[in-house]
Amino acid sequence: AQSVTQPDIHITVSEGASLELRCNYSYGATPYLFWYVQSPGQGLQLLLKYFSGDTLVQGIKGFEAEFKRSQSSFNLRKPSVHWSDAAEYFCAVGGFQGGKLIFGQGTELSVKP
């Protein structure tokens, strides 16, 4: 069955430190992969997506993610975290009939001053 796993429920990093959020997926075909961010009381905003091609994709707000087929992973990274990055981050896989997305459970990011 298709699934997405985000192993870290909660991560705390210091402002200015680097960030890596992990995402592993289970999907038989070539996946379409997404990272979304949800701020408190807000909807989900698309950070970046991978459909094909270059396995390192750049997104908004200085985020990037790398698709590694051999590890079934799509980890999100940022070199220097800002206090405004505190939010919940969701990894999702698509490519199914009808275009539905399957989401991971989310990783809540806290940023220490």
Added chain:
Amino acid sequence: DSGVTQTPKHLITATGQRVTLRCSPRSGDLSVYWYQQSLDQGLQFLIQYYNGEERAKGNILERFSAQQFPDLHSELNLSSLELGDSALYFCASSVGPGYNEQFFGPGTRLTVL
């Protein structure tokens, strides 16, 4: 602002009641998706419509139904409400029927008392 609008923002109702959630997709988008976000289930795909036709169905209860109108707005109808239906309901839209990035609305928070 994603361009997807949802009304109402908040809804408080009693068990056994029926409610209707409304979604207007981004201009030019033909697909509408409904998702439910709850603490225990996370983000779950409910149903998708494309240009007025049901395209895909997920974990949607029989008490729930949806439709997409000729002007492309969509409504999600929830009936015989139970306490466990309390959740955040998101609408998302995309250009095509599948394999596209989805843009999410701000959500409707439903509280069933």
